[in-house]
Amino acid sequence: MADVQLEHITKRYEDVTAVDDMNLEIEDGEFVTFVGPSGCGKSTTMETIAGLTLPTEGTIRIGDREVTNLPPKDRGVSMVFQNIALFPHMDVYDNISFGLRLRKYDQAEIDRRVENAAEVVQLEGMMDRMPDEMSGGQRQRVAIARAIVRNPDVFLMDEPLANLDAKLRVHMRTELQRLHKQLDTTIIYVTHDQAEAMTMSDRIAVINAGQLQQIDPPLVCYNEPDNLFVAGFIGSPSMNFIEGEVTESGFTSDHVDIDFDVGAHEAAVGEEVTLGVRPEDVYIADSDATIEDRSGRFPAYTDVIEPMGNEIFVYLKLDEEGEVRLDEQADDQVLMSVDPDIAIDEEHRIDVVFDRSKLHLFETASGEAISHGFD
Amino acid sequence: MSTNETDAAENLKQYGDEEEPELDRGPVEQWAANAIKNPDRAYKAMFYTATVFFLVTTLFPFYWLLMVALTSRGNLQNIVFTPGSFDPTLLAEGDVFMGTNPMAFVEVFMTVPFHRYIFNSFAIAAVTTVIVIVVASLAGYVFGRLKFRFKGPLMLLVLIVSFFPPAAFFIPLNQLFNTPVDVMRPILADGTLYNTPYAMLIPFSALFMPLSIFILTTFYAQIPDGLEDAARVEGTTRVGALFRVIAPLSAPGVATAGVLTFIAVYNEYFFSSLMTDGREHNWAPLVEGILRYQGQHEVLFNLMAAASIVGVIPVALLVVVAQEKIVSGLTSGALKE
Known part of the structure; x- marks a missing residue:
């Protein structure tokens, strides 16, 4: 068990910068998830921690050792790969014990540890199966057993559930959480699936274009995103953005005006800003839902309706005529999520309100958050 | 139906x-x-x-x-x-052999120490194969799995070696191996490589290396990076991952390269006859042994024939054992490149 520190990690390839000045401190026993779109550098960051890729600049510490240039085998890390990467020519026992055998543990100790690891991932009685005789979920368990059997300081998981089917993925998700509680090891987990990130992590590191955007507990990332990217990336369906500017009385745009005390929110009059509102914070004005802090009413037309069962997604057009325009501006359209028992039709004129305490304001140019919630 | x-x-x-x-x-x-x-x-x-x-x-x-x-x-x-x-x-x-002479297969060993010639060829072929497979594996790993500048031209350079007729190397090599080198005197009787197995191991390894490098490159390139990464995280070095994971998974390719090298060296006559004086204790090869049945006054054709059959047996056994892997290796190699 150990903490992990990345200082100014940069990885440049000939023409691209995959990781750009990454600074991270991951505490002992913490479950941190790197999340971001494909190609954002999250896997490369993990590979530099594992030692499979050497960073161009920066230092990496695991515990009190600097490991920046150590080979992977000497770092005290173990890793679960996206494509599972079991050795196809070895049976389950040989796969799990591979690292121990390389380190010349004695046979009794190897047997004991393999047995323990197999018990943790519920693989008893499969020791002499070959990987190609097992299902995807079983293979993934073997890969996890292979990683935990060495009692690593840090446990790295690179999209370990990506190749499993949806049902198994949800199941393995809870198993991984249980495993983390049981082992109490530092876990670094890479995924592009924000549901995995939200449910499992102690903290989420949101990465985009090689840069760390925010590292915070999942709900902080959700409720108080540091910038537009985090706001748009965390949460599904994603946050609605409405572009406008700051006036003396508050926020104004083509269709939406929100009054707030400009002086109290570090916003300058005339500044181009973006208002963010999550679909669940948009309400039908006449519904009896309890809203903490109602905004004014905005006229809207319902466009497409997507019933999900537990909720309904309604695409709203804020245009006053409600005409369908092909060159739609982003702030013409807002997604609302409502209770499934509310009767609502397509192509109808309704009034909507926002919950002012859940609104977010960002600087349009830099994307930086100005304020979360107006009072 | x-x-x-x-x-x-x-x-x-x-x-x-x-x-x-x-x-x-x-x-x-x-x-x-x-x-x-x-x-x-x-x-x-x-x-x-x-x-x-x-x-x-x-x-x-x-x-x-x-x-x-x-x-x-x-x-x-x-x-x-x-x-x-x-x-x-x-x-x-009462003649169970019906007038034939199977005793020729015994006479073969009594007339000439033919077993020693078989051993010479077998040992030289085996050692050459080991050297070629180990070195070609390292080269195959580099060419197949790493990215670096001038990879294409370097690979071409390696292959060019195999374009030369081996005879072109003979005269300079013979000169070299016949030149006494003082520092080698303690190990080699007269300080030259002539009449030693090294005089054959060295040129054979060099001559058969390019083909093996080429075969192994195509095989090693197929192994997914994830497996190598997994092995390295689990505790091997890059070389360890090569010999513990990549090479075993490329078994058909390794078997193909190995068997082709072994057979070629085992059957080799041109170099071996010129690098030794043809005597069995000087590491003369199989074919030299067969030629020993040819005396000044008579040629023992029946013994030469028997010796040839005996000499084929080790290779035949090897091919039968490795057959399955070689077949899949040759065909998959053909499809992959």
Whole structure:
């Protein structure tokens, strides 16, 4: 068990910068998830921690050792790969014990540890199966057993559930959480699936274009995103953005005006800003839902309706005529999520309100958050 | 067979039955007519014809060798399809060999220390194969799995070595190996490599290396990066991952490269005969041994034939053992590149 520190990690390839000045401190026993779109550098960051890729600049510490240039085998890390990467020519026992055998543990100790690891991932009685005789979920368990059997300081998981089917993925998700509680090891987990990130992590590191955007507990990332990217990336369906500017009385745009005390929110009059509102914070004005802090009413037309069962997604057009325009501006359209028992039709004129305490304001140019919630 | 199919088959039969009696065909015509109606028969016939043709042309020399080996010295001109002195009636008189001479296979070892020649060829081939596989694995790893500048030109350079006729290397190498080097005197009697196994190991390793590098490069390039990464995180070095994970998973390729090298070196005569003086304790190869049955006054053809058959046995065994892997290796290599 150990903490992990990345200082100014940069990885440049000939023409691209995959990781750009990454600074991270991951505490002992913490479950941190790197999340971001494909190609954002999250896997490369993990590979530099594992030692499979050497960073161009920066230092990496695991515990009190600097490991920046150590080979992977000497770092005290173990890793679960996206494509599972079991050795196809070895049976389950040989796969799990591979690292121990390389380190010349004695046979009794190897047997004991393999047995323990197999018990943790519920693989008893499969020791002499070959990987190609097992299902995807079983293979993934073997890969996890292979990683935990060495009692690593840090446990790295690179999209370990990506190749499993949806049902198994949800199941393995809870198993991984249980495993983390049981082992109490530092876990670094890479995924592009924000549901995995939200449910499992102690903290989420949101990465985009090689840069760390925010590292915070999942709900902080959700409720108080540091910038537009985090706001748009965390949460599904994603946050609605409405572009406008700051006036003396508050926020104004083509269709939406929100009054707030400009002086109290570090916003300058005339500044181009973006208002963010999550679909669940948009309400039908006449519904009896309890809203903490109602905004004014905005006229809207319902466009497409997507019933999900537990909720309904309604695409709203804020245009006053409600005409369908092909060159739609982003702030013409807002997604609302409502209770499934509310009767609502397509192509109808309704009034909507926002919950002012859940609104977010960002600087349009830099994307930086100005304020979360107006009072 | 379903009812429909049975019906169809019966219809066809009836159809055939109706047509046949109207024509008066000879047997060849009949067979041709059947072949047209049922081309599978024709294909099968072609398959057997081709198979028999290839079997006869490849195996006939061995058959003839066996016949020569089994004929006693005076009867060599009497071989037709049986050994020269073959006479089944002798069985009744208590000669279980029916006039043939299987003792030639024993005489082979009594006349000349032929086992030593086999051992020489076998040992040189085995050591060369090990050297080639180990070095070519490292090269194959580099060419197949790493990215670096000038990879293409370097690979071409390696392959160019195999374009030269081996004879082109002979004179400079012979000069080199006959030059006494003082520092080697404690290990080698006269300080030269002439008459030592090294005089053959070194050029053979170099000559057969490019093909093996090429074969292993194509195989090693196929192994997913994830497996190598997993091995390295689990505790191997890059070289450890190569020999513990990548090479075992490329077993067909390694077997192909190994067997091709082994057979080529085992059968080699040109270099080996010129790098040794032809005596068994000086690491002369198999073929030198066979030539020893050729004396000044007579040529023991039957022993030469017997020796040839004995010499083939080790390679035949090796190929049978490795056959499955070699076949899949040769074909998959062909498909992959």
